Amino acid sequence: MITYEWLYVLAGAGFAVWAALSAKDRRWGNAAFWGLLAASFLLGSHLSDLANGGLVLAMVAIAGLGGLKRSDPPTTSPAQRQAFAAQLGNRLFLPALVVPLTAVAGTLLYNYTPFGETGLFEARRETLILFGVGVVAALAGAMVWLRPPLMAPAEEGRRLLDSIGWAAILPQMLAALGAVFALAGVGEIIGGVAQGIISEGSVFLTVVVFALGMAMFTMIMGNAFAAFPVMAAAIGIPLLIGEYGGNPAVIGAVGMLAGFCGTLLTPMAANFNIVPAALLELKDENGVIRQQIGTAVPLWACNVVIIYVGGFWLWN
Amino acid sequence: MNYWPLAGIAIVVLGFALRFNPLLVVVSAALATGVLAGFDLVAVIEALGKAFNDNRYISVTWIILPVIGLLERYGLQQRARAVIEGMRGATMGKLLVAYLAFRQLASALGMKDIGGHPQAVRPLVAPMAEAAAVKTHGDLSEDARDEVKAMAAATDNVGLFFGEDIFFAIASILLIQGVFEAAGYPLTPLELSVWAIPTAICAFVIHAGRILAFDRRLGRAGK
DSSP: OBOHHHHHHHHHHHHHHHHHHHHHTTOHHHHHHHHHHHHHHHHGGGSOHHHHHHHHHHHHHHHHTTOOOOOOOOOOOHHHHHHHHHHHGGGGGHHHHHHHHHHHHHHHHHHHSGGGGGOOBOTTOHHHHHHHHHHHHHHHHHHHHHOOOTTHHHHHHHHHHHHHGGGGGHHHHHHHHHHHHHHHTHHHHHHHHHHHHSOTTOHHHHHHHHHHHHHHHHHHHTOHHHHHHHHIIIIIIIIIIIITOOOHHHHHHHHHHHHHHHHTTOTTSHHHHHHHHHHTTOSSTTHHHHHHHHHHHHHHHHHHHHHHIIIIITTO | OOOGGGHHHHHHHHHHHTTOOHHHHHHHHHHHHHHHTTOOHHHHHHHHHHHHHHTGGGGGGGGGHHHHHHHHHTTHHHHHHHHHHTTTTSOHHHHHHHHHHHHHHHHHTTOTTSSOIIIIIIIIIHHHHHHHHHHHHOSOOHHHHHHHHHHHHHHHHHHHHHHHTTSSSSHHHHHHHHHHHHTTOOOOHHHHHGGGHHHHHHHHHHHHHHHHHHHHHHHHHHO
16 A cells, blocks of 8 residues: 655655755755755654654754755756747646646546555545656656756756745644644633633634634734644634534635735735835835735635635535 | 643744744744643653654655756746737736736646746736736826736736645645644545635636726726
8 A cells, every 4th residue: 555655755765865966065054954854754754753853953953043055056048948948838838737637637536436446545645645646757757758867857856945945844844833732732722712702602703713813813924824723723623613513624725715815915925025016116115915905805705705604504 | 721832822923023934933832832831841842743743744745846847947937938928919907817817727736836926027927017008008107007017916926825725735735734634633635725716716806807997997097
Protein backbone atom coordinates (compact mmCIF):
# COMPACT_ATOMS: atom_id res chain seq x y z
CA MET A 1 0.00 0.00 0.00
CA ILE A 2 1.25 3.46 -0.92
CA THR A 3 1.23 5.78 2.09
CA TYR A 4 2.25 9.35 2.89
CA GLU A 5 5.61 7.90 3.91
CA TRP A 6 6.42 7.48 0.19
CA LEU A 7 5.65 11.13 -0.43
CA TYR A 8 7.83 12.11 2.52
CA VAL A 9 10.75 10.19 1.06
CA LEU A 10 10.19 11.90 -2.30
CA ALA A 11 9.97 15.38 -0.76
CA GLY A 12 12.85 14.62 1.63
CA ALA A 13 15.03 13.63 -1.31
CA GLY A 14 14.09 16.89 -3.02
CA PHE A 15 14.97 19.01 0.01
CA ALA A 16 18.23 17.03 0.44
CA VAL A 17 19.22 17.83 -3.16
CA TRP A 18 18.39 21.52 -2.59
CA ALA A 19 20.47 21.48 0.62
CA ALA A 20 23.42 19.93 -1.25
CA LEU A 21 23.17 22.46 -4.09
CA SER A 22 23.02 25.30 -1.53
CA ALA A 23 26.14 23.95 0.17
CA LYS A 24 27.92 23.74 -3.19
CA ASP A 25 26.91 27.37 -3.69
CA ARG A 26 28.37 28.21 -0.22
CA ARG A 27 25.00 29.39 1.08
CA TRP A 28 25.44 27.68 4.43
CA GLY A 29 22.28 29.03 6.07
CA ASN A 30 20.14 27.73 3.22
CA ALA A 31 22.02 24.42 3.22
CA ALA A 32 21.42 23.95 6.96
CA PHE A 33 17.75 24.93 6.79
CA TRP A 34 16.83 22.71 3.84
CA GLY A 35 19.06 19.96 5.23
CA LEU A 36 17.14 19.98 8.53
CA LEU A 37 13.86 19.93 6.64
CA ALA A 38 15.12 16.99 4.57
CA ALA A 39 16.01 15.22 7.83
CA SER A 40 12.49 15.86 9.12
CA PHE A 41 10.97 14.33 5.99
CA LEU A 42 13.34 11.37 5.69
CA LEU A 43 13.78 10.49 9.37
CA GLY A 44 10.89 12.21 11.17
CA SER A 45 8.82 9.05 11.49
CA HIS A 46 11.69 7.28 13.25
CA LEU A 47 12.84 10.11 15.54
CA SER A 48 11.53 10.81 19.04
CA ASP A 49 9.09 13.69 19.49
CA LEU A 50 11.79 15.60 21.35
CA ALA A 51 14.24 15.17 18.46
CA ASN A 52 11.59 16.40 16.03
CA GLY A 53 10.99 19.37 18.34
CA GLY A 54 14.73 20.03 18.29
CA LEU A 55 14.65 20.05 14.47
CA VAL A 56 11.85 22.62 14.57
CA LEU A 57 13.69 24.89 17.01
CA ALA A 58 16.90 24.69 14.97
CA MET A 59 15.10 25.61 11.71
CA VAL A 60 13.32 28.50 13.39
CA ALA A 61 16.61 29.74 14.86
CA ILE A 62 18.22 29.78 11.39
CA ALA A 63 15.24 31.60 9.87
CA GLY A 64 14.92 33.99 12.82
CA LEU A 65 18.59 34.97 12.55
CA GLY A 66 18.17 35.77 8.85
CA GLY A 67 20.20 32.78 7.69
CA LEU A 68 18.21 32.20 4.50
CA LYS A 69 19.19 34.05 1.34
CA ARG A 70 17.82 34.16 -2.17
CA SER A 71 19.84 32.27 -4.77
CA ASP A 72 20.41 32.73 -8.47
CA PRO A 73 21.36 29.43 -10.06
CA PRO A 74 22.30 29.62 -13.76
CA THR A 75 19.24 29.66 -16.00
CA THR A 76 18.14 30.83 -19.42
CA SER A 77 18.20 34.53 -20.36
CA PRO A 78 14.97 36.51 -20.90
CA ALA A 79 15.69 36.58 -24.65
CA GLN A 80 16.13 32.81 -24.79
CA ARG A 81 12.91 32.36 -22.81
CA GLN A 82 11.08 34.62 -25.24
CA ALA A 83 12.32 32.51 -28.15
CA PHE A 84 11.38 29.23 -26.46
CA ALA A 85 7.93 30.60 -25.59
CA ALA A 86 7.30 31.61 -29.21
CA GLN A 87 8.49 28.23 -30.45
CA LEU A 88 6.68 26.03 -27.89
CA GLY A 89 3.46 28.04 -27.61
CA ASN A 90 0.61 27.03 -25.35
CA ARG A 91 1.95 23.49 -25.13
CA LEU A 92 4.09 24.92 -22.29
CA PHE A 93 1.01 24.83 -20.05
CA LEU A 94 0.46 21.10 -20.63
CA PRO A 95 2.99 19.62 -18.19
CA ALA A 96 1.59 21.89 -15.45
CA LEU A 97 -1.92 20.64 -16.25
CA VAL A 98 -0.82 17.00 -15.97
CA VAL A 99 -0.51 17.45 -12.20
CA PRO A 100 -4.09 18.46 -11.26
CA LEU A 101 -5.53 16.18 -13.96
CA THR A 102 -3.71 13.14 -12.59
CA ALA A 103 -4.75 13.93 -9.04
CA VAL A 104 -8.40 14.75 -9.70
CA ALA A 105 -9.09 12.09 -12.34
CA GLY A 106 -7.17 9.55 -10.28
CA THR A 107 -9.14 10.37 -7.13
CA LEU A 108 -12.46 10.04 -8.97
CA LEU A 109 -11.42 6.72 -10.52
CA TYR A 110 -10.20 5.46 -7.18
CA ASN A 111 -13.40 6.35 -5.37
CA TYR A 112 -16.01 5.47 -7.99
CA THR A 113 -14.62 2.45 -9.86
CA PRO A 114 -13.39 -0.98 -8.77
CA PHE A 115 -9.87 0.46 -8.91
CA GLY A 116 -10.51 1.55 -5.32
CA GLU A 117 -10.99 -2.03 -4.19
CA THR A 118 -7.32 -2.71 -4.87
CA GLY A 119 -6.54 -0.76 -1.70
CA LEU A 120 -3.49 0.63 -3.46
CA PHE A 121 -3.45 3.87 -1.46
CA GLU A 122 -3.68 4.66 2.24
CA ALA A 123 -7.30 5.53 3.02
CA ARG A 124 -8.26 9.20 2.42
CA ARG A 125 -4.69 9.97 1.32
CA GLU A 126 -5.17 9.17 -2.37
CA THR A 127 -5.43 12.74 -3.71
CA LEU A 128 -2.16 14.00 -2.32
CA ILE A 129 -0.39 10.76 -3.23
CA LEU A 130 -1.74 11.10 -6.77
CA PHE A 131 -0.52 14.70 -6.76
CA GLY A 132 2.95 13.24 -6.16
CA VAL A 133 2.42 10.79 -9.02
CA GLY A 134 1.32 13.69 -11.24
CA VAL A 135 4.43 15.71 -10.37
CA VAL A 136 6.72 12.80 -11.21
CA ALA A 137 4.85 12.17 -14.48
CA ALA A 138 4.89 15.87 -15.45
CA LEU A 139 8.59 16.13 -14.66
CA ALA A 140 9.44 12.99 -16.61
CA GLY A 141 7.36 14.18 -19.57
CA ALA A 142 8.93 17.64 -19.54
CA MET A 143 12.44 16.18 -19.34
CA VAL A 144 11.83 13.97 -22.36
CA TRP A 145 10.12 16.76 -24.29
CA LEU A 146 12.44 19.69 -23.52
CA ARG A 147 15.71 17.79 -22.97
CA PRO A 148 17.20 20.26 -20.46
CA PRO A 149 20.52 19.64 -18.67
CA LEU A 150 20.05 16.88 -16.09
CA MET A 151 20.33 19.18 -13.08
CA ALA A 152 18.06 21.91 -14.52
CA PRO A 153 14.86 20.91 -12.65
CA ALA A 154 16.74 20.81 -9.34
CA GLU A 155 18.41 24.19 -9.95
CA GLU A 156 15.22 25.85 -11.21
CA GLY A 157 13.32 24.42 -8.24
CA ARG A 158 15.96 25.81 -5.88
CA ARG A 159 15.62 29.25 -7.46
CA LEU A 160 11.88 29.20 -6.71
CA LEU A 161 12.26 27.62 -3.26
CA ASP A 162 14.84 30.18 -2.15
CA SER A 163 12.57 32.99 -3.33
CA ILE A 164 9.93 31.58 -0.96
CA GLY A 165 12.48 30.99 1.80
CA TRP A 166 11.39 30.21 5.36
CA ALA A 167 7.76 30.99 4.40
CA ALA A 168 7.75 27.53 2.79
CA ILE A 169 7.24 25.91 6.19
CA LEU A 170 5.00 28.59 7.73
CA PRO A 171 1.69 26.79 6.96
CA GLN A 172 3.05 23.53 8.42
CA MET A 173 4.22 25.44 11.50
CA LEU A 174 0.82 27.11 11.88
CA ALA A 175 -0.91 23.73 11.72
CA ALA A 176 1.44 22.58 14.49
CA LEU A 177 0.45 25.68 16.48
CA GLY A 178 -3.19 24.67 15.98
CA ALA A 179 -2.36 21.28 17.48
CA VAL A 180 -0.68 22.88 20.50
CA PHE A 181 -3.72 25.15 20.94
CA ALA A 182 -5.92 22.04 20.91
CA LEU A 183 -3.69 20.33 23.47
CA ALA A 184 -3.71 23.36 25.77
CA GLY A 185 -7.49 23.60 25.59
CA VAL A 186 -7.55 27.08 24.02
CA GLY A 187 -10.77 26.22 22.19
CA GLU A 188 -12.62 25.29 25.36
CA ILE A 189 -11.52 28.49 27.10
CA ILE A 190 -12.61 30.83 24.30
CA GLY A 191 -15.64 28.73 23.52
CA GLY A 192 -16.76 29.21 27.11
CA VAL A 193 -16.24 32.97 26.95
CA ALA A 194 -17.84 33.32 23.50
CA GLN A 195 -20.88 31.31 24.46
CA GLY A 196 -21.49 33.76 27.27
CA ILE A 197 -21.33 36.70 24.84
CA ILE A 198 -23.03 35.35 21.71
CA SER A 199 -26.73 35.05 22.40
CA GLU A 200 -27.72 31.51 23.30
CA GLY A 201 -28.03 29.14 20.39
CA SER A 202 -27.86 31.64 17.53
CA VAL A 203 -26.05 29.72 14.83
CA PHE A 204 -26.19 32.61 12.36
CA LEU A 205 -24.69 35.09 14.82
CA THR A 206 -21.91 32.63 15.63
CA VAL A 207 -21.16 32.25 11.91
CA VAL A 208 -20.95 36.05 11.63
CA VAL A 209 -18.58 36.27 14.60
CA PHE A 210 -16.41 33.49 13.15
CA ALA A 211 -16.20 35.10 9.69
CA LEU A 212 -15.68 38.55 11.21
CA GLY A 213 -12.95 37.21 13.46
CA MET A 214 -11.19 35.62 10.46
CA ALA A 215 -11.30 38.93 8.56
CA MET A 216 -10.30 41.10 11.52
CA PHE A 217 -7.43 38.92 12.73
CA THR A 218 -6.23 38.68 9.12
CA MET A 219 -6.28 42.46 8.83
CA ILE A 220 -4.29 42.90 12.04
CA MET A 221 -1.76 40.20 11.20
CA GLY A 222 -1.72 40.63 7.43
CA ASN A 223 -1.99 36.87 7.04
CA ALA A 224 -5.09 34.68 6.86
CA PHE A 225 -3.03 31.56 7.47
CA ALA A 226 -2.05 32.84 10.92
CA ALA A 227 -5.62 33.84 11.72
CA PHE A 228 -6.92 30.37 10.87
CA PRO A 229 -5.65 28.24 13.78
CA VAL A 230 -6.67 31.04 16.15
CA MET A 231 -10.27 31.32 14.94
CA ALA A 232 -10.64 27.59 14.37
CA ALA A 233 -9.58 26.91 17.95
CA ALA A 234 -11.71 29.74 19.30
CA ILE A 235 -15.02 29.44 17.47
CA GLY A 236 -14.93 27.25 14.38
CA ILE A 237 -14.23 23.93 16.06
CA PRO A 238 -15.71 24.25 19.58
CA LEU A 239 -18.88 26.17 18.65
CA LEU A 240 -19.77 25.82 14.97
CA ILE A 241 -18.77 22.17 14.65
CA GLY A 242 -18.79 20.83 18.21
CA GLU A 243 -21.80 22.64 19.61
CA TYR A 244 -23.95 23.26 16.54
CA GLY A 245 -22.90 20.27 14.41
CA GLY A 246 -21.91 22.20 11.28
CA ASN A 247 -20.12 20.74 8.24
CA PRO A 248 -16.36 20.92 9.00
CA ALA A 249 -15.35 21.14 5.31
CA VAL A 250 -17.48 24.24 4.66
CA ILE A 251 -16.54 25.94 7.91
CA GLY A 252 -12.83 25.37 7.28
CA ALA A 253 -12.67 26.19 3.58
CA VAL A 254 -15.02 29.17 3.52
CA GLY A 255 -13.76 30.45 6.87
CA MET A 256 -10.31 30.72 5.30
CA LEU A 257 -11.82 32.60 2.34
CA ALA A 258 -13.53 35.04 4.73
CA GLY A 259 -10.01 35.69 5.99
CA PHE A 260 -8.82 36.33 2.41
CA CYS A 261 -11.45 39.12 2.23
CA GLY A 262 -9.58 40.67 5.17
CA THR A 263 -6.31 40.34 3.22
CA LEU A 264 -7.79 42.61 0.53
CA LEU A 265 -8.39 45.31 3.14
CA THR A 266 -5.14 45.60 5.04
CA PRO A 267 -1.85 47.42 4.46
CA MET A 268 -0.29 44.67 6.62
CA ALA A 269 -0.53 42.36 3.59
CA ALA A 270 2.16 44.47 1.98
CA ASN A 271 3.10 42.11 -0.85
CA PHE A 272 -0.42 42.20 -2.24
CA ASN A 273 -1.51 45.73 -1.41
CA ILE A 274 1.38 48.11 -0.77
CA VAL A 275 4.14 46.72 -3.02
CA PRO A 276 1.93 46.90 -6.16
CA ALA A 277 0.94 50.48 -5.33
CA ALA A 278 4.66 51.26 -5.30
CA LEU A 279 5.34 49.23 -8.46
CA LEU A 280 2.59 51.12 -10.27
CA GLU A 281 3.80 54.45 -8.85
CA LEU A 282 0.37 55.33 -7.45
CA LYS A 283 0.16 58.61 -5.54
CA ASP A 284 -2.00 56.95 -2.90
CA GLU A 285 -0.17 54.17 -1.07
CA ASN A 286 -3.55 52.62 -0.24
CA GLY A 287 -4.94 53.01 -3.78
CA VAL A 288 -5.09 49.26 -4.40
CA ILE A 289 -6.91 48.63 -1.11
CA ARG A 290 -9.42 51.37 -1.98
CA GLN A 291 -10.30 49.55 -5.20
CA GLN A 292 -10.70 46.28 -3.27
CA ILE A 293 -13.12 47.44 -0.58
CA GLY A 294 -16.14 47.25 -2.88
CA THR A 295 -15.35 43.61 -3.70
CA ALA A 296 -14.12 42.44 -0.30
CA VAL A 297 -17.09 43.60 1.79
CA PRO A 298 -19.94 42.04 -0.27
CA LEU A 299 -17.80 38.93 -0.87
CA TRP A 300 -17.31 38.57 2.87
CA ALA A 301 -21.11 38.68 3.27
CA CYS A 302 -21.40 35.97 0.56
CA ASN A 303 -19.01 33.82 2.61
CA VAL A 304 -21.18 34.21 5.69
CA VAL A 305 -24.20 33.07 3.68
CA ILE A 306 -22.26 30.15 2.14
CA ILE A 307 -21.11 28.94 5.57
CA TYR A 308 -24.62 29.27 6.96
CA VAL A 309 -26.39 27.59 4.05
CA GLY A 310 -23.72 25.03 3.08
CA GLY A 311 -22.50 24.31 6.59
CA PHE A 312 -25.86 24.04 8.38
CA TRP A 313 -28.97 24.09 6.18
CA LEU A 314 -27.76 21.64 3.53
CA TRP A 315 -25.83 19.58 6.04
CA ASN A 316 -28.44 18.77 8.67
CA MET B 1 -10.77 28.52 34.73
CA ASN B 2 -7.16 29.24 33.66
CA TYR B 3 -7.23 31.94 30.97
CA TRP B 4 -3.44 32.24 30.64
CA PRO B 5 -3.10 29.97 27.57
CA LEU B 6 -4.85 32.76 25.62
CA ALA B 7 -1.60 34.74 25.90
CA GLY B 8 -0.43 32.55 23.01
CA ILE B 9 -3.06 34.10 20.77
CA ALA B 10 -1.95 37.56 21.86
CA ILE B 11 1.64 36.65 20.97
CA VAL B 12 0.58 35.57 17.47
CA VAL B 13 -1.42 38.72 16.87
CA LEU B 14 1.18 41.13 18.26
CA GLY B 15 4.13 39.30 16.74
CA PHE B 16 2.67 39.42 13.24
CA ALA B 17 1.46 43.00 13.67
CA LEU B 18 4.95 44.08 14.81
CA ARG B 19 6.56 42.22 11.88
CA PHE B 20 8.78 39.83 13.80
CA ASN B 21 9.87 36.76 11.84
CA PRO B 22 6.61 34.76 11.60
CA LEU B 23 8.26 31.39 12.32
CA LEU B 24 9.75 32.83 15.50
CA VAL B 25 6.36 34.27 16.46
CA VAL B 26 4.52 31.00 15.88
CA VAL B 27 6.99 28.89 17.84
CA SER B 28 7.08 31.38 20.72
CA ALA B 29 3.29 31.37 20.83
CA ALA B 30 3.19 27.57 20.84
CA LEU B 31 5.75 27.29 23.65
CA ALA B 32 4.04 30.00 25.73
CA THR B 33 0.60 28.47 25.26
CA GLY B 34 1.75 25.02 26.35
CA VAL B 35 3.72 26.23 29.37
CA LEU B 36 0.90 28.53 30.54
CA ALA B 37 -1.52 25.60 30.26
CA GLY B 38 0.63 23.83 32.85
CA PHE B 39 2.86 21.56 30.75
CA ASP B 40 6.61 21.57 31.32
CA LEU B 41 8.81 23.00 28.57
CA VAL B 42 10.18 19.67 27.39
CA ALA B 43 6.68 18.26 27.03
CA VAL B 44 5.66 21.29 24.97
CA ILE B 45 8.69 20.94 22.68
CA GLU B 46 7.77 17.27 22.27
CA ALA B 47 4.18 18.18 21.42
CA LEU B 48 5.36 20.78 18.92
CA GLY B 49 7.80 18.32 17.34
CA LYS B 50 5.12 15.66 17.04
CA ALA B 51 2.61 18.10 15.56
CA PHE B 52 5.16 19.45 13.06
CA ASN B 53 6.05 15.89 12.09
CA ASP B 54 2.38 14.86 11.72
CA ASN B 55 1.75 17.82 9.40
CA ARG B 56 4.60 17.23 6.98
CA TYR B 57 2.16 16.59 4.15
CA ILE B 58 1.45 20.34 4.04
CA SER B 59 4.98 21.08 2.85
CA VAL B 60 4.97 18.16 0.40
CA THR B 61 3.35 20.54 -2.12
CA TRP B 62 6.77 22.11 -2.85
CA ILE B 63 7.75 19.06 -4.87
CA ILE B 64 5.96 20.79 -7.75
CA LEU B 65 8.64 23.53 -7.88
CA PRO B 66 11.01 21.65 -10.23
CA VAL B 67 8.16 21.28 -12.76
CA ILE B 68 7.18 24.96 -12.62
CA GLY B 69 10.82 26.08 -12.56
CA LEU B 70 11.65 23.93 -15.57
CA LEU B 71 8.69 25.33 -17.52
CA GLU B 72 9.78 28.85 -16.57
CA ARG B 73 13.21 28.06 -17.94
CA TYR B 74 11.49 27.43 -21.28
CA GLY B 75 9.36 30.57 -21.18
CA LEU B 76 6.18 29.77 -19.19
CA GLN B 77 5.97 33.36 -17.87
CA GLN B 78 6.61 34.77 -21.36
CA ARG B 79 3.91 32.53 -22.82
CA ALA B 80 1.45 33.69 -20.13
CA ARG B 81 2.30 37.28 -21.10
CA ALA B 82 1.52 36.50 -24.73
CA VAL B 83 -1.90 35.19 -23.67
CA ILE B 84 -2.54 38.41 -21.75
CA GLU B 85 -1.30 40.49 -24.69
CA GLY B 86 -3.79 38.66 -26.88
CA MET B 87 -6.51 40.48 -24.95
CA ARG B 88 -5.30 43.79 -26.44
CA GLY B 89 -7.94 45.72 -28.35
CA ALA B 90 -10.71 45.07 -25.84
CA THR B 91 -12.18 47.86 -23.72
CA MET B 92 -10.69 48.32 -20.26
CA GLY B 93 -13.69 46.59 -18.70
CA LYS B 94 -13.54 43.54 -20.94
CA LEU B 95 -9.77 43.34 -20.65
CA LEU B 96 -9.77 43.25 -16.84
CA VAL B 97 -12.70 40.82 -16.70
CA ALA B 98 -10.84 38.50 -19.08
CA TYR B 99 -7.69 38.82 -16.95
CA LEU B 100 -9.74 38.05 -13.82
CA ALA B 101 -11.05 34.86 -15.43
CA PHE B 102 -7.57 33.87 -16.65
CA ARG B 103 -6.00 34.45 -13.21
CA GLN B 104 -8.76 32.53 -11.40
CA LEU B 105 -8.61 29.58 -13.79
CA ALA B 106 -4.82 29.35 -13.82
CA SER B 107 -4.70 29.49 -10.00
CA ALA B 108 -7.44 26.88 -9.72
CA LEU B 109 -5.29 24.59 -11.88
CA GLY B 110 -2.27 25.07 -9.62
CA MET B 111 -0.47 27.76 -11.65
CA LYS B 112 -0.73 30.56 -9.13
CA ASP B 113 2.59 32.09 -10.11
CA ILE B 114 1.64 33.01 -13.64
CA GLY B 115 0.36 36.50 -13.28
CA GLY B 116 1.35 38.50 -10.21
CA HIS B 117 2.30 42.13 -9.69
CA PRO B 118 5.93 42.33 -10.77
CA GLN B 119 5.59 39.71 -13.54
CA ALA B 120 2.29 40.66 -15.15
CA VAL B 121 0.45 43.64 -13.65
CA ARG B 122 3.18 46.26 -13.81
CA PRO B 123 4.61 45.37 -17.25
CA LEU B 124 1.34 44.37 -18.96
CA VAL B 125 -2.07 44.44 -17.38
CA ALA B 126 -1.93 47.94 -15.88
CA PRO B 127 -0.49 49.68 -18.98
CA MET B 128 -2.91 47.81 -21.26
CA ALA B 129 -5.87 48.73 -19.06
CA GLU B 130 -4.77 52.36 -18.99
CA ALA B 131 -4.32 52.48 -22.78
CA ALA B 132 -7.71 50.86 -23.36
CA ALA B 133 -9.42 53.34 -21.01
CA VAL B 134 -7.83 56.31 -22.78
CA LYS B 135 -8.80 54.90 -26.17
CA THR B 136 -12.47 54.57 -25.14
CA HIS B 137 -12.92 57.58 -22.90
CA GLY B 138 -10.39 60.10 -24.21
CA ASP B 139 -7.67 61.64 -22.08
CA LEU B 140 -8.01 60.86 -18.37
CA SER B 141 -7.00 62.83 -15.30
CA GLU B 142 -4.03 61.58 -13.34
CA ASP B 143 -6.32 60.44 -10.53
CA ALA B 144 -8.45 58.45 -12.95
CA ARG B 145 -5.32 56.84 -14.43
CA ASP B 146 -4.21 55.85 -10.92
CA GLU B 147 -7.64 54.35 -10.29
CA VAL B 148 -7.39 52.25 -13.46
CA LYS B 149 -3.95 50.97 -12.52
CA ALA B 150 -5.08 50.24 -8.96
CA MET B 151 -8.07 48.33 -10.34
CA ALA B 152 -5.68 46.23 -12.45
CA ALA B 153 -3.69 45.31 -9.32
CA ALA B 154 -6.89 44.64 -7.36
CA THR B 155 -8.06 42.32 -10.15
CA ASP B 156 -4.87 40.29 -9.89
CA ASN B 157 -5.33 39.89 -6.12
CA VAL B 158 -9.00 38.92 -6.35
CA GLY B 159 -8.28 36.43 -9.15
CA LEU B 160 -5.49 34.78 -7.19
CA PHE B 161 -7.13 34.67 -3.75
CA PHE B 162 -10.43 33.28 -4.98
CA GLY B 163 -8.97 30.84 -7.49
CA GLU B 164 -6.07 29.22 -5.67
CA ASP B 165 -8.06 27.35 -3.03
CA ILE B 166 -9.87 25.34 -5.71
CA PHE B 167 -6.51 23.68 -6.26
CA PHE B 168 -6.40 21.07 -3.49
CA ALA B 169 -2.62 20.76 -3.15
CA ILE B 170 -2.11 24.26 -1.82
CA ALA B 171 -0.83 25.25 1.59
CA SER B 172 -4.04 26.94 2.77
CA ILE B 173 -6.21 23.88 2.06
CA LEU B 174 -3.73 21.51 3.68
CA LEU B 175 -3.37 23.85 6.65
CA ILE B 176 -7.12 23.67 7.19
CA GLN B 177 -6.90 19.89 6.91
CA GLY B 178 -4.07 19.78 9.45
CA VAL B 179 -5.77 21.99 12.03
CA PHE B 180 -9.04 20.05 11.76
CA GLU B 181 -7.34 16.68 11.85
CA ALA B 182 -5.54 17.63 15.08
CA ALA B 183 -8.94 18.55 16.55
CA GLY B 184 -10.41 15.17 15.59
CA TYR B 185 -12.15 16.05 12.31
CA PRO B 186 -10.36 14.25 9.46
CA LEU B 187 -11.10 15.69 5.99
CA THR B 188 -9.66 15.15 2.52
CA PRO B 189 -8.17 18.00 0.45
CA LEU B 190 -10.84 17.63 -2.26
CA GLU B 191 -13.68 17.82 0.28
CA LEU B 192 -12.29 21.20 1.29
CA SER B 193 -11.33 22.59 -2.10
CA VAL B 194 -14.75 22.04 -3.73
CA TRP B 195 -16.10 24.45 -1.13
CA ALA B 196 -13.88 27.16 -2.57
CA ILE B 197 -15.95 27.06 -5.77
CA PRO B 198 -19.09 28.95 -4.59
CA THR B 199 -16.96 31.80 -3.25
CA ALA B 200 -14.91 31.81 -6.47
CA ILE B 201 -18.10 32.29 -8.50
CA CYS B 202 -19.32 35.07 -6.18
CA ALA B 203 -15.91 36.76 -6.40
CA PHE B 204 -16.01 36.66 -10.21
CA VAL B 205 -19.54 38.03 -10.40
CA ILE B 206 -18.97 40.81 -7.86
CA HIS B 207 -15.57 41.92 -9.10
CA ALA B 208 -16.44 41.67 -12.82
CA GLY B 209 -19.58 43.71 -12.16
CA ARG B 210 -17.53 46.36 -10.37
CA ILE B 211 -14.96 46.51 -13.18
CA LEU B 212 -17.66 47.06 -15.80
CA ALA B 213 -19.43 49.66 -13.63
CA PHE B 214 -16.09 51.43 -13.15
CA ASP B 215 -15.56 51.51 -16.93
CA ARG B 216 -19.01 53.08 -17.43
CA ARG B 217 -18.38 55.60 -14.64
CA LEU B 218 -15.11 56.68 -16.30
CA GLY B 219 -17.06 57.21 -19.51
CA ARG B 220 -19.54 59.52 -17.79
CA ALA B 221 -16.77 61.42 -15.98
CA GLY B 222 -14.89 61.86 -19.26
CA LYS B 223 -17.76 63.57 -21.06
